[in-house]
Amino acid sequence: MTAFGFRTSHANGHARLGWFTTPHGVVETPAFMPVGTHASVRGLAMQEIRDAGAQMILANAYHLYLRPGDQMVRALGGLHAFSRWEGPMLTDSGGYQVFSLARYRKVSEEGVEFRNKIDGSLHQYTPEKVMQIERNIGADVIMQLDELIEGGSEHRASYRAMERSLRWLERCRVEFERLDRDGRAPVRGLTVPDGAPALSTQDMTRDVVAPPQALFPIVQGGTYADLRTASINGILQSGDWAGIAVGGLSVGEAKSAMYDTFDTCAPLLPLDKPRYLMGVGFPDDLLEAVSRGMDLFDCVAPTRMGRHGTVFTSDGKVQIQKSSNRTDRRPLTDDCACPACMQYDRAYLRHLMVTEEPLGPRLLALHNLTFLMALMAKAREQLAAGEFGAWSSGWLSRYRSKGMG
Amino acid sequence: MTAFGFRTSHANGHARLGWFTTPHGVVETPAFMPVGTHASVRGLAMQEIRDAGAQMILANAYHLYLRPGDQMVRALGGLHAFSRWEGPMLTDSGGYQVFSLARYRKVSEEGVEFRNKIDGSLHQYTPEKVMQIERNIGADVIMQLDELIEGGSEHRASYRAMERSLRWLERCRVEFERLDRDGRAPVRGLTVPDGAPALSTQDMTRDVVAPPQALFPIVQGGTYADLRTASINGILQSGDWAGIAVGGLSVGEAKSAMYDTFDTCAPLLPLDKPRYLMGVGFPDDLLEAVSRGMDLFDCVAPTRMGRHGTVFTSDGKVQIQKSSNRTDRRPLTDDCACPACMQYDRAYLRHLMVTEEPLGPRLLALHNLTFLMALMAKAREQLAAGEFGAWSSGWLSRYRSKGMG
Numbered sequence: 148m149t150a151f152g153f154r155t156s157h158a159n160g161h162a163r164l165g166w167f168t169t170p171h172g173v174v175e176t177p178a179f180m181p182v183g184t185h186a187s188v189r190g191l192a193m194q195e196i197r198d199a200g201a202q203m204i205l206a207n208a209y210h211l212y213l214r215p216g217d218q219m220v221r222a223l224g225g226l227h228a229f230s231r232w233e234g235p236m237l238t239d240s241g242g243y244q245v246f247s248l249a250r251y252r253k254v255s256e257e258g259v260e261f262r263n264k265i266d267g268s269l270h271q272y273t274p275e276k277v278m279q280i281e282r283n284i285g286a287d288v289i290m291q292l293d294e295l296i297e298g299g300s301e302h303r304a305s306y307r308a309m310e311r312s313l314r315w316l317e318r319c320r321v322e323f324e325r326l327d328r329d330g331r332a333p334v335r336g337l338t339v340p341d342g343a344p345a346l347s348t349q350d351m352t353r354d355v356v357a358p359p360q361a362l363f364p365i366v367q368g369g370t371y372a373d374l375r376t377a378s379i380n381g382i383l384q385s386g387d388w389a390g391i392a393v394g395g396l397s398v399g400e401a402k403s404a405m406y407d408t409f410d411t412c413a414p415l416l417p418l419d420k421p422r423y424l425m426g427v428g429f430p431d432d433l434l435e436a437v438s439r440g441m442d443l444f445d446c447v448a449p450t451r452m453g454r455h456g457t458v459f460t461s462d463g464k465v466q467i468q469k470s471s472n473r474t475d476r477r478p479l480t481d482d483c484a485c486p487a488c489m490q491y492d493r494a495y496l497r498h499l500m501v502t503e504e505p506l507g508p509r510l511l512a513l514h515n516l517t518f519l520m521a522l523m524a525k526a527r528e529q530l531a532a533g534e535f536g537a538w539s540s541g542w543l544s545r546y547r548s549k550g551m552g
Numbered sequence: 553m554t555a556f557g558f559r560t561s562h563a564n565g566h567a568r569l570g571w572f573t574t575p576h577g578v579v580e581t582p583a584f585m586p587v588g589t590h591a592s593v594r595g596l597a598m599q600e601i602r603d604a605g606a607q608m609i610l611a612n613a614y615h616l617y618l619r620p621g622d623q624m625v626r627a628l629g630g631l632h633a634f635s636r637w638e639g640p641m642l643t644d645s646g647g648y649q650v651f652s653l654a655r656y657r658k659v660s661e662e663g664v665e666f667r668n669k670i671d672g673s674l675h676q677y678t679p680e681k682v683m684q685i686e687r688n689i690g691a692d693v694i695m696q697l698d699e700l701i702e703g704g705s706e707h708r709a710s711y712r713a714m715e716r717s718l719r720w721l722e723r724c725r726v727e728f729e730r731l732d733r734d735g736r737a738p739v740r741g742l743t744v745p746d747g748a749p750a751l752s753t754q755d756m757t758r759d760v761v762a763p764p765q766a767l768f769p770i771v772q773g774g775t776y777a778d779l780r781t782a783s784i785n786g787i788l789q790s791g792d793w794a795g796i797a798v799g800g801l802s803v804g805e806a807k808s809a810m811y812d813t814f815d816t817c818a819p820l821l822p823l824d825k826p827r828y829l830m831g832v833g834f835p836d837d838l839l840e841a842v843s844r845g846m847d848l849f850d851c852v853a854p855t856r857m858g859r860h861g862t863v864f865t866s867d868g869k870v871q872i873q874k875s876s877n878r879t880d881r882r883p884l885t886d887d888c889a890c891p892a893c894m895q896y897d898r899a900y901l902r903h904l905m906v907t908e909e910p911l912g913p914r915l916l917a918l919h920n921l922t923f924l925m926a927l928m929a930k931a932r933e934q935l936a937a938g939e940f941g942a943w944s945s946g947w948l949s950r951y952r953s954k955g956m957g
Binding site for chain 1: 556590592594595596597615619620624627629635636736742743744746747748749751794872876877878880881882891895896897899900903904906907909910911913914915950
C-alpha cells in the first residue's frame with residue numbers, strides 16, 4: 148500500500164486541498180476525472196484530455212472485460228500502455244453497467260449473472276471475478292463490486308443492498324489480497340502475428356505479479372442517513388483503505404437530498420483518505436460536494452451533454468443549437484482556454500452541430516471537460532488562499548442566475 | 553484574374569511539378585485536396601489537416617447553400633473566416649449532390665429543380681444561381697454547374713449532357729463576370745444578438761464587391777474520347793480559364809477506361825493551366841493520373857474509408873478490424889507521421905473501431921489523408937529530381953503486390 152498516500156494542506160470548512168499519490172503520479176484534489184469507458188474518452192485524444200488539465204481518468208471494467216477482454220488488456224501491457232495514458236487511472240467495477248446495460252441479469256448473494264447485450268453470452272460477475280478482472284486490467288485504483296438498486300428505493304431494499312455490498316466488499320478484499328500474495332493466474336493461448344512484439348503475458352514470471360493497486364470501498368445506503376452511517380462504519384471496520392467512494396447518488400433524488408447525504412457522510416469519513424464521489428459532474432454539484440468534503444469526481448454527463456450541444460458556461464448551461472447563435476461570431480465563452488473557445492465562434496459551432504459534423508460533438512465535449520478542470524483548478528487555488536467559501540458562493544450565484552439552470 | 557497563376561518547373565513525361573497561385577496562397581502540385589463538405593473535414597480540426605500537409609481544401613456549395621445558407625456564410629465573413637482555413641479553398645457547385653442526394657429532381661435546359669431532403673423545400677439550381685451561391689460563399693476556386701449523368705451512359709446521352717454542360721458553362725461565365733462588374737446582391741434582414749459583432753453584410757458598400765475568384769470549367773463526356781475532345785475544344789473556345797477540371801470519372805467505369813480518358817485529355821489541355829481531376833483519391837489512381845498530367849485531386853473516399861477502418865499503407869489497403877490485429881502492438885505503418893501511426897498501435901486502433909469509439913474513425917481518416925499528402929509530397933520530390941517515372945512504377949508495384957488491392 149506504500150505506493151498510495153493522501154495528504155491535505157488546507158481546509159476551508161469541510162472542503163480541503165489535497166494530494167493523492169498513486170503509482171502513476173500525484174492527483175491534486177479536488178479533481179474531476181474524465182471517463183474513458185473503453186479506455187478512450189469518447190472522441191478525444193489523450194493529449195487533448197491532458198491539455199484540458201486532466202490528472203486522472205477512468206475506464207470501465209465491465210466494458211473492457213467484454214472487449215477486448217481483461218486478459219487481453221493485460222497481455223497488451225496493461226491499461227496505461229494500452230490507452231497511452233501515463234497518469235493515474237481508475238476502473239469502475241462495472242457493477243452499474245451490469246445493472247443498466249445487460250440484456251438479462253439475476254442477482255444473488257453469490258453475485259450477478261448476466262447476458263452480454265452484444266452476443267448474448269452468459270457471464271458471472273462475482274466479487275472475486277471482478278477483482279481478477281480489475282487486477283488484470285491494471286488501473287491504479289480499482290472499485291469493489293457493489294449491489295446497485297433503483298434510485299428512490301425503499302429503506303428496506305436500500306438496507307439489504309447496503310449490507311450485501313459490505314459482504315461483497317469483504318470478499319473483494321480477500322481476493323484482492325490473495326492476488327497480491329499468490330499472483331494472477333497465467334494467461335495462455337494468446338499468439339501474435341509474425342513480426343509483432345511479444346505480449347506481456349509471455350513472460351509469465353513477471354506477468355503473474357499483480358501491479359500495485361488500491362481497492363476502494365463504496366458507501367451505499369441511498370438517501371437514508373442511518374444506512375449511510377452504517378455503511379461507513381462497516382467499511383471502516385473491514386480494512387485500511389487508501390480511499391473511500393460514495394456511490395448511489397445523482398440517480399434521480401432531489402439535489403437537496405444528495406447534498407444532505409454529503410453532510411451525513413463527511414464527518415464520518417477519515418480526514419486522511421480521499422473521498423471519491425461517483426457519477427456526479429455538474430459544475431454546481433461539484434462545488435457543493437467540494438464544500439462538503441468530497442475530493443474526487445467522475446461523470447459521463449459533461450462529455451455526453453457536450454456531444455449533444457449543451458455547454459457549461461460561468462452563466463449556466465447553454466444550448467449551442469439555439470437560433471440566436473446562427474449569426475453570433477463571439478467565442479463560445481470568454482474565459483476558457485479550450486479549442487472551441489479559442490479557435491471558433493458560436494455560429495460555426497452551431498453549424499457543426501446542426502449539420503451533424505462530428506467535429507462539433509468533439510469540440511463541445513472537450514469544452515465541458517476543460518471547463519470542469521478549470522473550475523477544480525480554481526477551487527484548489529481558492530482553498531490554498533483560504534477563500535473557497537466566499538468564492539464558491541459567488542460562483543454558484545452567477546452560475547444559477549441565468550442560463551438553463 | 554491576376555490573383556491566380558500557374559507555372560511548372562519540371563516535367564517527367566506528362567507529369568509535372570507546378571505552383572498554383574490563389575488569393576489565399578500557393579498550392580504545390582500535384583496535390584490532394586481534402587473534402588470539407590460542410591466547411592469541416594469530417595471529424596477533423598483544421599490544424600490537424602494542416603499538420604497532415606494539406607494546402608488547399610474543398611467545401612460543397614450545395615450543402616452550404618442549404619445550411620447555413622450561402623448568404624449566411626458571406627455574412628459571417630466568407631468561407632475562410634467561417635471555417636478557420638486560411639489557405640486556398642475550392643467549392644464544388646453541388647451539381648453532383650443535387651443529382652445524388654435530392655429527394656426529387658427535374659432537369660431541363662434552364663437548370664435543375666429539386667426538393668431538399670431535409671425539409672422538403674423546393675429549390676432551383678441554375679447556372680446563374682450557382683454562381684451567385686458560390687460567389688457568396690467565397691472560395692478561391694469555384695466550379696461550374698454541369699449536367700451529370702449515370703456512369704456508363706450511352707454515347708448519345710453522354711453527348712447531350714456534355715453539350716448542355718458547355719451551354720451552362722457559358723451562362724456561368726456570363727453571370728460570374730456580371731457579379732464581378734455589378735457586385736453581389738445586398739444581403740438584408742440578418743440580425744445579430746445583443747453584444748455580438750456586426751456581420752460583414754452590414755457594410756454594404758464593401759460587401760457587395762465579390763472576392764477575387766476563379767471559375768473552373770469541367771470536361772465531361774464519359775469514357776468517349778471523341779466527346780472528351782469536343783468538351784475540351786468547347787471549353788477552350790469559351791474563355792481563358794485559370795484552371796480546368798476533368799469530371800465524370802471514377803463512377804463505376806473500368807480503371808483502364810479511366811486511365812485512357814486521362815491519356816485522351818492530357819495532350820489537349822493547355823500546359824500552363826492546372827488540371828483538377830474531380831473525385832479521384834485512391835493512391836494508385838493518383839499516381840496514374842499524375843503520370844498522365846493531372847495536378848489537383850479531391851475525393852471523400854480516403855476519409856470515408858478511414859472512418860470504416862480501411863487504411864492506406866505502402867503495401868496496399870488493410871482493414872484494421874481483421875482479427876490478427878487483436879494482439880498486434882506494432883504501429884499501423886512504419887513510414888507515416890500521423891498520430892495513429894506515431895502514438896498508437898494496431899491492437900488499440902482495432903479496439904477503438906470494434907467498440908465504435910469515435911476516436912477510431914477520427915484517427916484513421918486522418919491517417920489516410922496524411923498518407924495521400926505524403927504520397928503527393930514524395931511525387932513532387934521525385935518530379936523535381938526527374939525520377940518520377942521509375943519511382944512511381946516501383947511504388948505502384950509494391951502497393952499492388954499485397955494487401956486488399
